[in-house]
Amino acid sequence: MSVNEKANILMVDDQPAKLLSYEAILGELGENLIQARSGRQALEQLLKHDIAVVLLDVSMPEIDGFEMADMMRQHPRFQKTAIIFISAVHLTDLDRIKGYQSGAVDYISVPVVPEVLRAKVRVFAELHRKTRQLETLNEELERRVDERTHQLRESEQQFRTLANSIPQLAWMADADGKIFWYNQRWYEFTGMEAEESSGLDWKHILHPAHADRVIESMLSSRQMGANWEETFPIRGSDGEFRWFLSRAVPICDSQGAVARWFGTSTDISDQIAAEERIRNLNSQLEQRVTELETIMQVLPVGVTVAHDPLCQVMTANQALSDLLGAQPEENISKSTSSAGGARYELFQGGHALRAEELPLQRAIATGRPVPPAEWEIRRKDGSNAQILGSASPLFDADGQVRGAVGAFFDVTSRKKLEDLLRERADLLELASEAILVRDLNGILLYWNAGAEALYGWKRSEVLGQRVHQVLHTEFPTEKSVIDSTLLNFGRWDGNLVQQTRDGDEITVASRQAFKIGTEAILEINRDITAQLHAEEALRRTERLAAMGRVAGIIAHEINNPLEAITNTFFLLRNHPSLDDEAKYYARLGEEELMRACHITKQTLGFYRESQDPVEVSVVELLEDLFELQARRFQLSGITVDKQYRTQGMVRGFPVELKQVFLNLIGNAIQAMPDGGTLRVRVAERINHRKGLHADLCISICDTGHGVKPEHAKRVFEPFFSTKEAKGTGLGLWISKGIIQKYEGSIQFRSIPLKRGNVTCFRVVIPRARHTGEPEPAMIFAGIEDAASTIQGELDAK
Amino acid sequence: MQNSVVILCVDDEENPLILRKLVLQKHGFQVVTATSARMAMETLNHSHIDLVVSDQLMPGVTGTELAQQIKLAHPHLPVVLLSGVNEIPPDVHYADLFVSKVEGPRALCEHITEVLTQRGILTQQRTQ
16 A cells, blocks of 8 residues: 555444534545445445544444444454544443554544544554555565575575586685585595585695695685685595695675685696696797707808798808808898898809799799709809708798798818819829728728729729628738727728639738728728739748758768768678677667668658759659559559649659658558559649638549558657558658648548548648649549549449 | 779768778778868879769868869769768769768669779679
């Protein structure tokens, strides 16, 4: 009911006249006047309308005023309805009226004073109106309170759902900072239960290193009621700390006092780690950039970068600036010509390059690298330089050319060196020595005409090869020793044994030089094979002669007295004054003396024609011996099988050699009293250890009674004889001595076979190869070979 | 007949010379001796000698050199050289025979007889 709404005033009287008069009196109040002529009508009206005041005539038929009032008071709706009784004053009436004092009751006595009536009705009407207004207001308020409560409930529900769904930890604390609520995520992270968390001291979950700081800032922010923000690690359920950004905001009540704190903690560990990584990467990147810049600056190669596709800004490193005669940091672009004109011009093949022909410009224009090429720089000051360079385009993220880089190398000195080397190479080609250059790995870099002539390898065949492998070089010492000598002292001299392309072994005097910084070793090799052979031949001759002289002296000193003694005994033995006993003694002495003479004749006797060795043909010598022994062969039934692959020229003393072979042939004959085969072979055998040396091999084999194994080791011992009384036991010993003087060897093998034995003696005499005799074949590949041949012959018989 | 053969024996060493002389005498030769080449040449100038037996190695003049001198003065006089060393000198061809000392006395006498026979000084083969 609004303030201006009319109040319903119910007038109850059984007398219409009275009702009319009330109407007249109250009309000016402007309220709504409702008439009722009886209690019944009045109740009807009460039910119909919201009645503010009931004007009630006490004395009415049927239901009087009090009865009416009683009825109203029994009805809850009308308990508070104001009632004004109109009555002639009776004391009893007044008492009854007092009985209604709980409600709003008044009374007016008759005669009714209009002003009083009006005043009283007005008050009640007004009261009613006010009451109604209050009620409406209350209802409104309640409704709004309900609405608000509902909204709040909904909002809190939403908040919690929201708070549980966010990835952050969230919490709420009361004004004192005591946390009474955590979101689900909190429990998940900390692994705590709700009971544990209530009233939790955060110290327990904070990182110890941060706890004091965080709690202090929390307290201070609480005191000031201000927002709080801190970053610190919180311990998770796994015991690991993770970094969180925590914030709290105060929530204030209407008076502005802090009612709650709402806080969140956001896990920023990954973020921090990522930031750390980015920081590290940045730092590394900066280092790389610094390194690259430093490298650029100290690089002896000129480097330039064009920073735009038009090459308007080109920066160069120190090396290139120097090369171009530009200032450091200067823009070296030729597209933006400076006031002083270009500092340099680039030439190729004698003509100056236009801007679009420059390497970086070409790389940009074609979008492809410019392969290495040589240019000439002519500087403003008139100097010039030869450069080798290349360029490459740079692309942006979209694949568009954004610039280019170029690298340039000063090859002026190299070009000069090349010219110089070319001149020198011409000289080197004239040298008769083999001149070669190899790198430290032995790879051949240079090979002159002298080397081609000496080794027989063409330049094209050996360049790039490991030269000492190709030449089968044998070094006099460890290769590593030679290398270290070269590296430390720069020089090495020595003789090398190498092989030519044809497989001939040669000895070269090698001088090797290494210059630090060149990474190459120069070798000059001179063939000294022939010289060495000559020297060796001379040495051997001298040796033989010297030995001859020694033997001569000994022989002189022994043979002279021997002769005198022999003569003495000769005279003594036949002296007539001697009795038989003395003669016997003299004869014994003479016999023993004969033995001594025999030995000196064998060893120191006349078996040399002269002091100087001569060229002897072993074959001729053997033929002489066979001729002499022909009759003995015939008598013993011995077949002689001869095979000469060479004339067997050797430098020596014929008598000496004859003695050796006579001894061997004689032994063979004696070994075959019942016949057999005497096989003689003469051939050359290349001695690979001694270069061009070809040893002479003479083998003499018989099919006689063989050498017993127990005798095998003793046959070359002096005074060892298998021939009992027949031999002196000196033959093989002397033969061996002779052959050893020739630096040769004498060996034998005896193989027992089913039908007889095969005994072979092989004499090897080393010597220089006789170039006139071309067949260096193995004649005595093996005793087994010879044995099988002879066995075959035996079988054939 | 051998008794008429006179042999000049030359050696610088006395003992071997005497012994050789005795051996040759025993064999029936007449022997004169000389201890040097010079002395030998003098003897040859004054005496009749049928054959010279000389040592090869002597101080001053060697046997072969002596032989050369003898052949110049007495081309038909045979010279037999004895040597104790193991080499045959290059000028050995001046001598009629070159013999090792260690061949022994019998061999020496046989060689001398052989030479004498070859030269017609001795006609008889058998000497002993």
